[in-house]
Amino acid sequence: MKSWLAAVQVAALCVGVAAPGIAPAQVPTSSAPLALKPDQQAFLDLYKEMVETNTTLSVGSCTQAAAQVATRLKAAGYTDADITTFAVPDHPKEGGIVAVLPGTSKMLKPMLLLAHLDVVEAKREDWTRDPFKLIEEGGYYYARGSADDKSMAAVWADLMIRFKKDGYRPKRMIKMALTCGEETTYAFNGAQWLAQNKADLIAAEFALNEGGGGDTDGKGKVIVQTMQVGEKAVQNFRLEATNAGGHSSIPIRDNAIYELSDALARVRDYEFPVLMTDTTKAFFAKAGAARTDKIGAAMVAIAANPQDKAAEAIVSTDRTYHSMLRTTCVATLLDGGHANNALPQRAGANVNCRMFPGQTLAQTQAALAAAIGDAKVTITPVPPIRPTAVPPSLDPRIMGPAETLVKKYFPGVPLVPVMSTGATDGIFLEAVGIPTYGVPGIWGDPDGNGAHGLNERIEVRSLFTGRDYLTDLVKVYANMN
Structure with a gap:
């Protein structure tokens, strides 16, 4: 990288x-x-x-x-x-x-x-x-x-x-x-x-x-x-849902692919909280002051008060700035099922996280688990495990x-x-x-x-x-x- x-x-x-x-x-x-x-x-x-x-x-x-x-x-x-x-x-x-x-x-x-x-x-x-x-x-x-x-x-x-x-x-x-x-x-x-x-x-x-x-x-x-x-620190997690499976002619709601899909949708919708270091405060203040637009004013405002929700919403419209404000996790790989005519016994996905400085693997894994809210979906750190x-x-x-x-x-x-x-x-x-x-x-x-x-x-x-x-x-x- x-x-x-x-x-x-x-x-x-x-x-x-x-x-x-x-x-x-x-x-x-x-x-x-x-x-x-x-x-x-x-x-x-x-x-x-x-x-x-x-x-x-x-x-x-x-x-x-x-x-x-x-x-x-x-x-x-x-x-x-x-x-x-x-x-x-x-x-x-x-x-x-x-x-x-x-x-x-x-x-x-x-x-x-x-x-x-x-x-x-x-x-x-x-x-x-x-x-x-x-x-x-x-x-x-x-x-x-x-x-x-x-x-x-x-x-x-x-x-x-x-x-x-x-x-x-x-x-x-x-x-x-x-x-x-x-x-x-x-x-x-x-x-x-x-x-x-x-x-x-x-x-x-x-x-x-x-x-x-x-x-x-x-x-x-x-x-x-x-x-x-x-x-940030890079850490991958494997999300996996498992099921006994069965014949596709008699489907049931308890489906590994559906469970995984629901979990990924919740990861997509989860927003990690805003965090700041001295560096990002200085960046948003200095770079924001150099701009003359709405985003620039919001950058200065969030540097002064990271809890300013209105400023956060404006700054986050820029995808790079959005990432600089928080930990981010996104699905990057997907696999599941074993036959066209069988209910899936297993479905998995890789979620790539970029953890904000100071945030640990355990904290990030716990946040994902809370956002997903389904104990049947396992969340496993994927090696290599990088330092905080x-x-x-x-x-x-x-x-x-x-x-x-x-x-x-x-x-x-x-x-x-x-x-x-x-x-x-x-x-x-x-x-x-x-x-x-x-x-x-x-x-x-x-x-x-x-x-x-x-x-x-x-x-x-x-x-x-x-x-x-x-x-x-x-x-x-x-x-x-």
Whole structure:
């Protein structure tokens, strides 16, 4: 699941936010491919290698991609002691890498840079271009993973390499973890494995991750940048009704399919209560104030008073805002019956829930049971069981530098904190006490740039400007007390 896309979708709804076009003074475009400085060319070479290394679950190898990064790190001067590559025997191709750049302070805790190497499947016959060849066209780089998430993985690896080559010595240790498994629910998840098995290796005061980013107006102008501060937790439940069945020629009302249908209708009609975090309050207040319409006024009102039912009704007319206000559960899969001429003995459905930060699996399951009101319909959590989402704080030490740099790189563009309604690997870090923030910098277009779909792309200016922004941001964080 790509929360960068979710952040872009949320940002796109902040209509009324006007900003001048960015001025990427030293950012190359497709019209000047030979204008790359040596460090930019080295970054592009790294990015290209990452993108063209297939890391899909079906035929790819994150382990290979991690090894390639390790080779580049060692060439820059990192020792074996600075680098940990990992893979478990049952999933040899789903490995990852952790690298560390020591800090000068013994008092400051490390910071962690997280990104995922795996990508969503891509069929060559469906794409206009080869999905595993980096192609520059019309000011964009096209390839699977060009945006999600190898843009960030390449930025993190590149700055670690440059810092080492330049002899840069930060106050706090900088750690980088590039992992596999973020894109596929049932895959081996490297971030989860590290959190549960190598907590000391990735221990940090805070982490930077995907999930934030900018959005354009669709015409090349960046209109907003976002910092993801919190996300929902994904949990699937199986609803099932059972019955003795019988011959279809003598039907009865006690029918598993009918019972399941009634239960699903009640799930559809149930509205979870409004909940707020500091992040969502700040988002609705700031984004609402930037609008001049009825929804904007309601956003400001509900931020001030979450119990304002009139404001809730208006804000909830927008499907993204509706989801940001509460836990949501929706039926996504259906099965039932065993023969055309038999009463069903079993009927089941998958209900996909996105649980608001702080809400537990048990609370959500209990709410579903109360809404359904039928003890004959069982509700069973479907593995994997994710941790309860723990929202990070709106820490001014994190938000302040990010906003200052947004003003520098994107004059007139606001930085808005958002809670993702999707999910990232940050949830596993937060479960072991590492607040995780989805950073601004790289931007996308309102259509989502083909992430998870066909012909995925990222604007050339976005990649290179985002690289510079994130480099400066990491340096600020690495040297703050």
